[in-house]
Amino acid sequence: MATSKMHFTGQISDFDLRLLRVFKVVVESNSFTAAGVELNVSRSAVSASMLDLEHRLGFKLCERGRSGFSLTDAGRQIYENMQQLLDSLDTFRDQVNAIHSSLKGDLSIGITDNLITVRQMRIVNSLQRLKREAPDVKINIRMMPPNEIEKGVLNGFFHIGIVPTAREHAGLEYIPMYDEKLGLYCGEQHPLFNTPEIELTPKSILEHDTIVPAYAQPEYMQHIYRKHKIAATVSDREGAAFLLMTGCFIGYLPTHYAENWVRENSFRRLLPREFDYSIKYTAITKSGNHSDLVLNSYLTALHGTEY
Incomplete structure (x- = not known):
């Protein structure tokens, strides 16, 4: 007796699943034409x-x-078996989602101050997505200077940090976030505030x-600040804004942060x-820290959030 040839070998691929789903629509539509309308092909x-x-099977x-x-007859058997397979996939998907929704624990995040006004709302949107998918996770946010956030991630105090990229540590992994533009500003009481534009010169x-800033800066920023007459240091942008309002200093602020004061003519x-x-902003995590389900859920949300 001849041995039957094994046609369906190897793993079931995404392509196989796509073909099976087409077959399902064909059977339930009882027509190739109607199935095409349903599938928009x-x-x-x-x-x-x-x-x-058919060739694969x-x-x-x-x-x-x-x-x-x-x-x-074979088609009827395949349709019944396919239903079981697709139901199992749906069950698996639901079980994975259940794991996310039942996640418990803390997510501690260190964020450089005054990023809330950045127009690309990746931090806000990713936190929103995490909360919706894992409602029992407790979110802890601390606003700190970048160097303190780096230390906090390295020693495990933070799961993740959002910082400007100054230098890369061997013990950290980096996820690009977005660029932030900074401008040089003075307050309304400063002598430069009412100086005609034509009279302003870099000198x-x-x-x-x-x-x-009082914290560590990359070399290109150090080069920028070395040109200036340094007279004050601050740990954060709010401190810089306070000093600008005195009318005694000039200083750099993110343009998104200073926008309202410029509009108010302050x-x-x-x-x-x-x-x-x-400057470039990145999300940082401790190298090799891939076993924390809460952190991984947030990273998935962060990767899936563009705006």
């Missing part, structure tokens, strides 16, 4: 998918022609007392073409 595309599936699934559409601006942006610069 042409009748010929449905026919090609059915031929691919090694037998004919249905009769089609002038006499109409009908399943073969005249650089003569004024300047605020700089701050003035000085020679943007000469003094504006950008």
Whole structure:
């Protein structure tokens, strides 16, 4: 007796599942044409998918022609078995989602101050997605200078941090977030505030007392600040805004953060073409920290959030 040839070997692929789902629609529509309408493809595309599936399985699934559409005996068996397979996949998906929704624990995040006004709302949207998918997770946010956040991630105090990229540590992994533009500003009581634009020059601006961050800066930012007359340091942007309001200093602020004060005519942006610069923001996690389900759920939300 001849041995039957094994046609359906190897793992079930995504392509196989797609073909089976086409077959399901064909059976339930009782027509290739109606299935094409349901799937929003042409009748010929449905026919090609059915031929691919029959070739993959090694037998004919249905009769089609002038006499109409009908399943073969093998087609009826495949349809029943396929239903069990797709139901099992749906059950698996529901079980995975249940794991997410039953997640418990803490997510501790360190964030550099005053990022709430960044127009790309990746932090807000990813936290929203995490809360919806894992409602029992407790979210803890701490606002700190970037170097303190880096230390906190390295020593396990934070699961994740959002910081400007100053230097890369061997013990951290980095996820690009977005660029942030900074401009040079003075307050309304500063002598430069009412100076006509035509009279402003880089040299005249650089003569004024300047605020700089107290935390570590990458070399390109150090180069920018070395040109200025450094007269004050601050740990965060709010501290810089306070000093700008005194009228005694000039200093850099993110343009998104300073926007409202400029609109209210309280701050003035000085020679943007000469003094504006950008910094890159990244999300940082401790290297090899891949076993924490809460962190992994948040990273999935973060990767899936663009705005």
